[in-house]
Amino acid sequence: AYEISSKAGLNYFSNTTVADGTVIKLAADIDMEGAEFKAIAAGYSKSLTFDGQNHTIKNVKIVTCSHNTVGSAGLFFCYPGGTLNVSNLVVEKATSEGATYAGVITGYTQGYATLTNITVKDCNVSGVKKIGGLVGFIEASTTNFLAENCNVINTTVNATEKQAGTIIGYNAKPATLKNCTVVNSTATAPAYCDGGVRCTDPAQAELTIE
DSSP states (O other), X not given: OEEEOSXXXXXXXXXXXXXXXXXXXXXXXXXXXXXXXOOEEEOTTXXXXXXXXXXXXXXXXXXXXXXXXSOEESSEEEOTTOEEEEEEEEEESOEEEOSSEEOSSXXXXXXXXXXXXXXXXXXXXXXXXXEESSEEEEEEEEEEEEEESXXXXXXXXXXXEEEEESSEEEESXXXXXXXXXXXXXXXXXXXXXXXXXSOOOTTSOOEEEO
């Protein structure tokens, strides 16, 4: 496993697709002030595990990554057949701005994605469409998406065109939220948005909330 305790350590993984079975752990709180970050990707049929060990990443400016050229911003990206597990992490005072899609944890996910014990706090998420506080676009080749014990607090989500939600932007495949909360957060868009946990586009797949 990789243990990260510095801005340089986290930046090392910016815009990379990691080897199969990679495990990354945070060993300290990290202040990313002044740094731009592009998503770490779980590749095609490859797995990535990121354990924040209850540490905080703060002041990170998340920008559009080059993975799959889809124009997404998020800390992580998951390719078809990939497995992304992110847990025990606090992200504070981050901005995530995507050319098209954006979320703080992932802007665009396919494959298997599981987010556990994550808090997004005092963040600002923006893009054109499918914009969410936690995850932007759960794409049609997604096999499974689960967010459990996740919180979005004092966070602003805005899509300039359509489809915004405080937790999920848009899920093209069924998704599950377990014990997730939203506090003092807003989602706005000119269309398909009522300020709820996900957008209101009727073309979406089922969302199970437990």
